[in-house]
Amino acid sequence: MKYLPFLLGAFLSLNFGNLAQAQNLPSSSEVGTLFGDYMCQSFENTGMITDDKIMEKFAESLIDKYGEENTLKLMEKLEVVFTKDNLANDRYGVDLMRSALNHIINDDSCFQVFVKELF
Numbered sequence: 001m002k003y004l005p006f007l008l009g010a011f012l013s014l015n016f017g018n019l020a021q022a023q024n025l026p027s028s029s030e031v032g033t034l035f036g037d038y039m040c041q042s043f044e045n046t047g048m049i050t051d052d053k054i055m056e057k058f059a060e061s062l063i064d065k066y067g068e069e070n071t072l073k074l075m076e077k078l079e080v081v082f083t084k085d086n087l088a089n090d091r092y093g094v095d096l097m098r099s100a101l102n103h104i105i106n107d108d109s110c111f112q113v114f115v116k117e118l119f
Contacts, residue, residue, distance in 0.1 A: 025073055026066055028092045032099025034061065035078070039100060040110035047117060 025031075038058035042051040062071040081093045088094075104110050 025070060025077070025092065028095035029099040031062075031074055032096040033103050034058070034065075035096065036100035036103025036107075040104055040107050043104075043110055043113040043117065047113060049117070 035058065038054055038061070039049055041057075042048060042054040045051060045054065059071065059075070062074055066074065077090065077093050077096060080090045081097050104114050
């Protein structure tokens with residue numbers, strides 16, 4: 001028991017950065033839905049998942065809504081999403097992508113283009 005405060009302190013110091021970062025980010029479902037909306041725009045306009053101009057608008061929308069610092073963190077999370085090796089280790093990224101795909105599936109015109117491109 002005499003080591004409990006030391007162990008708790010060590011645990012908090014090692015994990016505080018991760019805890020603070022998770023608390024600062026907007027909800028993954030909210031960002032995922034927004035990302036899905038821009039992905040739909042990209043699909044419908046160009047037939048591609050990530051049109052550069054539309055993704056620039058997505059980044060601008062993130063900055064307007066969440067600020068530059070959070071947008072940089074979110075962009076790091078999105079990089080992980082597209083790096084398949086690391087996705088399993090990132091719960092936030094998994095939830096974000098799940099929300100984006102839910103948005104795509106629930107938008108009929110977007111889903112039709114998505115299926116056409118996928119298959």
